[in-house]
Amino acid sequence: MEYFIQQLINGLTLGSIYGLVAIGYTMVYGIIGMINFAHGDIFMLGGFAALIVFLIATSFFAGIPVALLLLLMLLVGMLMTGLWNWTIERVAYRPLRGSFRLAPLITAIGMSIVLSNFIQVTQGPRNKPIPPMVTDVFHLGAITVSLKQVLIVVITAVLLFAFWYIVNRTPLGRAQRATEQDRKMAALLGVDVDRTISITFIMGAALAAVAGAMYLMYYGVASFNDGFIPGVKAFTAAVLGGIGSLPGAVLGGLLIGLIESLWSAYFSIAYKDVATFAILAFVLIFKPTGILGRPEVEKV
Amino acid sequence: MTAATETGHPNVLAKAVREGLFAGVVSFFMFLLFVGIETYQDINNALVWRTRWGLLAIFVVVAAVGRFLTVGFIKPHIDRRKLAKAKSGVLEISEQKNFFHRHFLKIALIFLLVYPFLSLLIVGKQGSLKYVDNFGIQILIYVMLAWGLNIVVGLAGLLDLGYVAFYAVGAYSYALLSSYFGFSFWLLLPMSGILAALWGIILGFPVLRLRGDYLAIVTLAFGEIIRLVLINWTDVTKGTFGISGIAKASFFGIWSFDTGTTNNFVKAWGLSASSVYYKVFLFYVILALCMLTAYVTIRLRRMPIGRAWEALREDEIACRSLGINTVTTKLTAFATGAMFGGFAGAFFATRQGFVSPESFVFLESAVILAMVVLGGMGSLTGIALAAVVMVGGTEVLREMSFLKSVFGPDFTPELYRMLLFGLAMIIVMLFKPRGFVGSREPTAFLKERRAVSGSFTKEGHG
Numbered sequence: 001m002e003y004f005i006q007q008l009i010n011g012l013t014l015g016s017i018y019g020l021v022a023i024g025y026t027m028v029y030g031i032i033g034m035i036n037f038a039h040g041d042i043f044m045l046g047g048f049a050a051l052i053v054f055l056i057a058t059s060f061f062a063g064i065p066v067a068l069l070l071l072l073m074l075l076v077g078m079l080m081t082g083l084w085n086w087t088i089e090r091v092a093y094r095p096l097r098g099s100f101r102l103a104p105l106i107t108a109i110g111m112s113i114v115l116s117n118f119i120q121v122t123q124g125p126r127n128k129p130i131p132p133m134v135t136d137v138f139h140l141g142a143i144t145v146s147l148k149q150v151l152i153v154v155i156t157a158v159l160l161f162a163f164w165y166i167v168n169r170t171p172l173g174r175a176q177r178a179t180e181q182d183r184k185m186a187a188l189l190g191v192d193v194d195r196t197i198s199i200t201f202i203m204g205a206a207l208a209a210v211a212g213a214m215y216l217m218y219y220g221v222a223s224f225n226d227g228f229i230p231g232v233k234a235f236t237a238a239v240l241g242g243i244g245s246l247p248g249a250v251l252g253g254l255l256i257g258l259i260e261s262l263w264s265a266y267f268s269i270a271y272k273d274v275a276t277f278a279i280l281a282f283v284l285i286f287k288p289t290g291i292l293g294r295p296e297v298e299k300v
Numbered sequence: 301m302t303a304a305t306e307t308g309h310p311n312v313l314a315k316a317v318r319e320g321l322f323a324g325v326v327s328f329f330m331f332l333l334f335v336g337i338e339t340y341q342d343i344n345n346a347l348v349w350r351t352r353w354g355l356l357a358i359f360v361v362v363a364a365v366g367r368f369l370t371v372g373f374i375k376p377h378i379d380r381r382k383l384a385k386a387k388s389g390v391l392e393i394s395e396q397k398n399f400f401h402r403h404f405l406k407i408a409l410i411f412l413l414v415y416p417f418l419s420l421l422i423v424g425k426q427g428s429l430k431y432v433d434n435f436g437i438q439i440l441i442y443v444m445l446a447w448g449l450n451i452v453v454g455l456a457g458l459l460d461l462g463y464v465a466f467y468a469v470g471a472y473s474y475a476l477l478s479s480y481f482g483f484s485f486w487l488l489l490p491m492s493g494i495l496a497a498l499w500g501i502i503l504g505f506p507v508l509r510l511r512g513d514y515l516a517i518v519t520l521a522f523g524e525i526i527r528l529v530l531i532n533w534t535d536v537t538k539g540t541f542g543i544s545g546i547a548k549a550s551f552f553g554i555w556s557f558d559t560g561t562t563n564n565f566v567k568a569w570g571l572s573a574s575s576v577y578y579k580v581f582l583f584y585v586i587l588a589l590c591m592l593t594a595y596v597t598i599r600l601r602r603m604p605i606g607r608a609w610e611a612l613r614e615d616e617i618a619c620r621s622l623g624i625n626t627v628t629t630k631l632t633a634f635a636t637g638a639m640f641g642g643f644a645g646a647f648f649a650t651r652q653g654f655v656s657p658e659s660f661v662f663l664e665s666a667v668i669l670a671m672v673v674l675g676g677m678g679s680l681t682g683i684a685l686a687a688v689v690m691v692g693g694t695e696v697l698r699e700m701s702f703l704k705s706v707f708g709p710d711f712t713p714e715l716y717r718m719l720l721f722g723l724a725m726i727i728v729m730l731f732k733p734r735g736f737v738g739s740r741e742p743t744a745f746l747k748e749r750r751a752v753s754g755s756f757t758k759e760g761h762g
Binding site for chain 2: 034049056083087100109113117120126232236274277285
């Protein structure tokens with residue numbers, strides 16, 4: 001039983017990270033109907049930004065408080081990846097909006113290749129380990145909960161609340177929802193569609209950057225090809241929850257995290273990715289709309 | 301706005317300067333951490349950092365100047381040309397073609413047929429190894445894969461992101477069956493194709509209801525599952541170590557290319573020992589396989605099933621209401637595409653003599669799909685050109701050791717291969733979203749065959 005709860009906690013931590021990345025996928029898909037293939041690499045970029053901030057901050061201020069350091073990593077990472085994703089949307093996706101359907105997908109795949117290879121070239125192909133930042137652990141009976149796990153879940157919860165507030169309670173969020181429902185109509189009613197889409201990309205990237213920084217904190221290592229597998233898993237989460245649905249993305253992320261850690265604990269660790277991909281296939285085959293998604297009606 | 305563009309350049313120039321400065325500022329912040337700072341491991345294996353302001357400055361200047369030139373000169377130029385074209389009223393597809401254009405296919409085929417001998421003649425036996433193997437065979441493998449995927453994506457309009465799975469099935473079928481049972485290449489080549497086609501049907505069956513992006517993601521998942529199984533099923537596949545010592549293909553069982561056998565090709569013909577004969581032989585094998593793929597594609601397009609594929613691509617609902625069985629139509633497309641992937645896989649295994657899951661990563665699928673889309677979906681010539689440019693270009697980059705003298709001895713061009721590859725994908729897509737060959741020759745026509753612009757054909761919903 002303790003073992004099960006322990007795995008549940010691990011799964012929840014991992015799931016929070018996937019959920020944050022999944023929101024970026026689901027928002028972009030909802031608003032312009034494209035799979036942003038480069039989103040996983042945006043997540044990786046966020047991890048690298050956090051890594052570099054960590055190195056600079058610790059070398060200048062040796063005794064910097066961990067809370068301040070973490071805040072700095074998250075903020076710089078969010079700004080940095082937000083800027084990157086804004087540029088990417090402007091350069092590679094916007095000119096192809098309204099072009100044929102495969103075109104933005106191909107540029108997104110190209111962008112994903114460019115981003116991971118750009119980091120490989122500029123920062124080197126080796127894994128980048130950092131010393132552990134947060135080492136405290138709590139013991140509750142036989143269950144161990146580390147402070148970093150608590151931090152990840154809490155930060156995710158706070159961000160999700162902020163995000164929910166923006167989407168549901170602000171004019172910006174209203175513009176986003178309007179653009180998602182009907183882009184042309186939204187434009188006619190005075191919503192600046194281009195700006196709304198840009199902000200959506202920035203928001204998605206900021207959440208991915210937080211996920212990247214926390215991934216770095218959790219595993220203590222960053223690598224240029226960290227983007228692909230977590231990216232596909234986060235996409236799986238978005239699809240599982242119902243693509244286009246924000247609560248669905250979080251729910252899907254948590255489910256994928258739980259499935260992955262429970263599968264590794266009880267079955268085989270080698271096949272954990274196979275399990276995730278198989279779930280993706282099964283969900284799409286039997287319930288393509290996901291858990292919370294709306295069915296898509298096809299018109300002639 | 302219109303007045304500014306018509307009256308003259310000062311406004312355009314001012315705008316270009318503004319945009320250039322803006323691009324400079326944006327790129328400064330973008331590259332500040334990733335280019336301006338270098339992280340590396342010191343002697344104690346601890347991660348440390350140092351600054352690279354010079355490199356950062358180069359990046360910023362390139363971005364700013366590039367943006368300035370684009371806004372100030374390149375874009376107005378393109379706009380003017382477009383306007384002039386629109387005014388003159390000449391359609392993009394002209395009827396006049398010069399000799400080279402008209403006979404391009406014949407010229408290309410003849411060139412391919414004499415290519416190995418040409419390279420033997422010019423650079424000799426040792427030198428032509430590189431040209432026949434790295435350029436010739438490598439490119440032709442990708443041409444074949446891209447043509448195979450073209451059946452699924454270009455003709456039937458089903459977006460497949462896991463095509464490399466069938467390539468892997470073909471390669472492992474040959475590798476395993478030849479090393480466990482000792483079957484020959486010529487027996488296993490069709491068998492690999494059939495096995496891959498079988499997998500195409502197995503994987504195709506559950507995804508019949510899916511369309512578009514969903515289909516793309518499920519096929520991606522299947523591709524990854526097959527790769528992960530190859531990695532983890534170590535008893536059979538030897539995992540990441542891969543299978544080595546795969547048997548070479550023989551000259552239809554008459555002569556062998558293994559040294560020391562009695563019917564060795566070199567001995568039988570009294571030639572001096574060299575591995576180049578085997579490479580030339582392989583070149584013709586893959587060339588024949590490519591031609592088979594092209595022939596089958598062209599013939600199938602004129603048959604009911606090919607017509608059904610294209611109808612499916614244009615409009616699935618209309619297709620179904622006309623009584624076309626979409627299930628068999630989709631499955632045959634999957635199976636036919638997979639079969640050619642399987643042939644290519646078997647050939648790849650015998651050419652390398654070694655297969656490992658490393659060769660079948662998602663990136664390969666993306667590269668093959670990129671060739672199909674960049675070449676102009678459905679156009680065999682365009683796809684072949686895309687494969688030549690993309691694979692050949694990256695191979696040429698490998699050869700550019702003279703760049704070392706420009707950028708210093710630490711410079712390794714291979715590192716930039718994929719980076720440039722990705723950039724090329726984006727840039728080609730931005731300027732030619734319909735691919736290199738943007739026109740289509742219809743197979744069914746009323747009075748005379750007339751090419752239509754690619755913009756008039758759909759790419760299907762999957």
